[in-house]
Amino acid sequence: LGESDRDLVEMFHLLKSEQIAAYLFSFNPESGTVMENTPRVPIARTRRIQLVKNLIEEHDFLESAIEFNESGTPVAQDFDDVYFSNDNGLLESDYVFFQQNNIAARWQNHPRRHFVIAETGFGTGLNFLNTWQRFNQDDDKSVEQLHFISFEKFPLEQTALQQALAAWPELTELSEQLIAKYPVAMAGCHRLEFEQGRVILDLWFGDIQDT
Numbered sequence: 001l002g003e004s005d006r007d008l009v010e011m012f013h014l015l016k017s018e019q020i021a022a023y024l025f026s027f028n029p030e031s032g033t034v035m036e037n038t039p040r041v042p043i044a045r046t047r048r049i050q051l052v053k054n055l056i057e058e059h060d061f062l063e064s065a066i067e068f069n070e071s072g073t074p075v076a077q078d079f080d081d082v083y084f085s086n087d088n089g090l091l092e093s094d095y096v097f098f099q100q101n102n103i104a105a106r107w108q109n110h111p112r113r114h115f116v117i118a119e120t121g122f123g124t125g126l127n128f129l130n131t132w133q134r135f136n137q138d139d140d141k142s143v144e145q146l147h148f149i150s151f152e153k154f155p156l157e158q159t160a161l162q163q164a165l166a167a168w169p170e171l172t173e174l175s176e177q178l179i180a181k182y183p184v185a186m187a188g189c190h191r192l193e194f195e196q197g198r199v200i201l202d203l204w205f206g207d208i209q210d211t
Helices: 005-017 043-059 089-099 103-108 126-137 158-165 169-181
Strands: 066-068 074-076 114-120 145-152 188-194 199-205
Touching (some): 089 103, 103 114, 126 169
Parallel strands (some): 114 145
Antiparallel strands (some): 066 074
């Protein structure tokens, strides 16, 4: 309704300090109403606000730990990291993580039957889901099993993860499987197996220095 990302972050901190629960609803114009021609809220903005809200409420992120870049996107001050791409997070994941690491070529010429990938920062699982999808689509790969290892210091709750991944319907078949097996936010390694062990995710919750 016109609030900036900064306005919303400040409101989340205020509500938390007053122990008031906040709930988010994205605006979607409905035909036949006075606001039917009002543009809907971009899904990319919705999911980054959901993530920042979760970090504030569930992980006690201080207001001083969050800054905003020139696009108005929340940035983690401690890590100088954008919570979500200003544009398309899935395309960014495919280009930065999958293509720039030359993963397709690597698993096409890999000497073993299983292929292992490790990353820091699971986030919403976009890198994992995109890699899993690419793995299934690639008929030229020489490997039979994908083993993905990921570390996450600030894991999302299952509901927040589900809301964020709803932005990419092209991943629905895989994201629903991830959400169904997504563990509670307890420190340690959580092994998730998919497709009868053909795809394995070792998801480590906690500080990577401790795990």
